[in-house]
Amino acid sequence: MTKTPLHPTVEELLEKLREAREGRGVESLRLEQVRRYRELVAESPTFTPALLELGRLLQLTDEPGVETEKAFVEIQRLLEQAVEVSGRAAAPVVELGYFLDTIRNSSEKATPLYEEGARKTLETLEDAWAGLMRAWVHERTKESLKKALELSELAEKVFPDSGRIQGVVHDARNTAIHDGLLKP
Amino acid sequence: MRTWKALLAISALLSATGCGHAEAVRREEPEAGLRVECARGDEGACGAEESREETRSKGGTVSARIWALIAQGQFAEAQVLIAESAAAGLITQQTAARMGERITLLTTRLGQVPATLQRVKDFPSQLREHSLFQIKQMLENKDFTLATQAQLKLAEKLIEQQERLMEKVQ
Incomplete structure (x- = not known):
């Protein structure tokens, strides 16, 4: 019976990602960085951060002897892979959009991806703001309630139809009124 | 909506x-x-x-x-x-x-973007010595004497892409 190779553990993956990132921003180390990322991606083809970061890095890297179109095909494949394995998370979707817009000069293909990324980011923002305001209401200090009230104004304007936001805004105002921070 | x-x-x-x-x-x-x-x-x-x-x-x-x-x-x-x-x-x-x-x-000039980005199809090399500001001005003023509108748009995108990517890989 063939022995199935074990998947790397989370700690091993993160350690390899940390190693691949070494020398970030240093141009002279870029080729070495690319090599480490490629090894990581070959070993773990579903690891989104590595796919995304290598896709970005290659756009800035001039690899000797690598034909341009071949390099662009590799970058596109990496970014498309990152989109798929991440379940179409906003960051890889937007990154693929920029690649198609700039390198392939196709705004038509990029626009739906920008829209998808924006929509997903807004959903996350709605969740984050609702959670943040809820935490501030629960903290129930003068300062935390003031922060909740201030964010309420912004959140209501951005998400006027969100039940989640409206609910926590209502709670923030009621608590502030009860604690004498806001006039009834 | x-x-x-x-x-x-x-x-x-x-x-x-x-x-x-x-x-x-x-x-x-x-x-x-x-x-x-x-x-x-x-x-x-x-x-x-x-x-x-x-x-x-x-x-x-x-x-x-x-x-x-x-x-x-x-x-x-x-x-x-x-x-x-x-x-x-x-x-x-x-x-x-x-x-x-x-x-x-x-003030970044098109010729300063990384070599990989300069190899994109239809790279407007005549704008190599022009800065993003100058390119934006040409687009705004619809001045297409040096480059077509499509070339100016591509140049603008390339300079902004390199800046965005540099920030991400830091």
Whole structure:
């Protein structure tokens, strides 16, 4: 019976990602960085951060002897892979959009991806703001309630139809009124 | 529909508070930074807004003037004003840094983008010595004597892409 190779553990993956990132921003180390990322991606083809970061890095890297179109095909494949394995998370979707817009000069293909990324980011923002305001209401200090009230104004304007936001805004105002921070 | 309403609302709010990225309307007042920090939940950012009332009223004007100078391409004047205003505490160091970064981007020439990006199909090499600011000016003025509209748009995207990617790989 063939022995199935074990998947790397989370700690091993993160350690390899940390190693691949070494020398970030240093141009002279870029080729070495690319090599480490490629090894990581070959070993773990579903690891989104590595796919995304290598896709970005290659756009800035001039690899000797690598034909341009071949390099662009590799970058596109990496970014498309990152989109798929991440379940179409906003960051890889937007990154693929920029690649198609700039390198392939196709705004038509990029626009739906920008829209998808924006929509997903807004959903996350709605969740984050609702959670943040809820935490501030629960903290129930003068300062935390003031922060909740201030964010309420912004959140209501951005998400006027969100039940989640409206609910926590209502709670923030009621608590502030009860604690004498806001006039009834 | 809901997404667009929310996007437009964010855009309007950020422009109103000074965080718009459009060249002509960009305003980076200390107030705006704090509002975003406050919205983000940064420790002490909401309270800090009140205590900086005076700085805000003075800094807002200076900040607007600097952004206007940058938008007009008067980079040397803007740089002097940034240094003086930061030293006098009229703008935050963070705002000063953002202004400096914007100047760096606008003065980047197409020929300075990484070699890989210069190998894209239809790369407008005749614009190699032109800065992003000059390219934007040509687009705005519909001046297509040196390059076609499509070439100018591609040049603009390439310079902005390299800046965005450099920031991400840091």
